[in-house]
Amino acid sequence: MKFPCMKDMQPAIKEQPEIQMNEQAANLLQLILAKIHCKNEIVAVSGFRTQEEQEKIWNDTLAKSGLDFTKKYVAVPRHSEHQTGLAIDLAENKEQIDYICPHFPYTGICGEFRATAPRFGFVERYVSGKEQITGIGAEPWHFRYVGYPHSVIMAEKDMALEEYICFLKETTDLRHPYIYNSSKADKIEISYVFLDGGHSIKLDVSEMSPYMISGTNEGGAILSRWREYYAS
Template sequence: MEHVITLTPSDIHRGHLLLVNRDHPLRKIDDSLTLKRIENLQVLDTGKESMKLERTCLEQLTALLEDCNGNQDILVVSGYRSKDEQTELYEASLRDHGDVFTSSYVARPGESEHQTGLAVDVGQRTEVVDYICPLFPDTGACKGFKQIAAQYGFIQRYKESKKEITNIAAEPWHFRYVGYPHSVIMEEREWCLEEYIDHVKRYPIHQERIEIYYVPITHDFTCITIPNGTPFTISGNNHDGCIITVYHDKGSERH
């Protein structure tokens, strides 16, 4: 038997694989977004309201920091930002650092992944921490964090080799939660999120009894079928459709 799932245009703007950049700004806030306050991790005191992240992102970040023994040496520098907070940061950066720096490191309001709650800036715990460009070296706990981040669903979102695609300078401190197995596939194939979304739109991916494919949504609703009892996840791409991940082996799914 098969399970029928109905997708609607609102599903395009929900999920862990949302592509947010200059070409794909946030047109709609995910109404299913669940933010949780960061309470048990070291955070940078910015004098603002308590820092938050999307629920699953925070759970996996907590597990990642525990696994790499980074709880004492790594700070959470920035998490979720409202549109107003992103606007304030963008305007302050323009004023203090100029247009060239700002266009390289600070997204315009509506174009920042931080507004999804799925992006986190982390930094080495030092006496002085730069809020926009925190230090996150390839040593100690920071190196350990980078080495296993993909296993917990995180990718380093902006790499030097992908600058021409992302239009953002290399940010070793900026990690984006996309979920497993997407993070591992991107890491193995050296794809940034833009490349991954584009590839899945053109070619389904089959990896260790996990099937990943794209469904365009051009009408009021679109129906797909999943084998009854088979775990799956759905994420919009923030543009024109959804990415379906089906775990044909029930032991293969993770957050």
């Protein structure tokens, strides 16, 4: 997997220019904070990390807290979502912040953020009860940009990202998409596309409907197409 570099990033929160994210994800993160009228009650703890930074966090945590703790809360270098620029760790703004396991409660403005996030493409990535699926301990502070409407569908179906990709892979194809009704005049068709041996596949998008293609990093892609319709 090819990771982005720092020049492709921008500040996740304008007041913390040192913490960077993918540009689209950062813009939407700031929209969530504006939507919930957040002043400075929520702060960013960690965003995009280079390979060297991830290795240092892994090694420092290993030396300080041991292997079991490190494997539970720190991704192996080259396997961290932070290296994609799409993940952000957040914390309730307190005088003392734990930078490995920051406090981000399910109440107050942090709870408002969590409830609002899916409408802007973000999901709480590692929730309690999904550890055997994700391979990571519960991290209430870690949010991942997956894009709309995938974030809303995952929240509604209580699915981790691994479960969502598996669901699409097993139940959809280009002829039988999953239909998400986003409004009375709009629907989104979502299909999993298998890529055979890394070869490209030509898709017919001649109808000029808006579409988005997202890689899965496991030999496939997810095609989302916006269609107009009118519900009775």
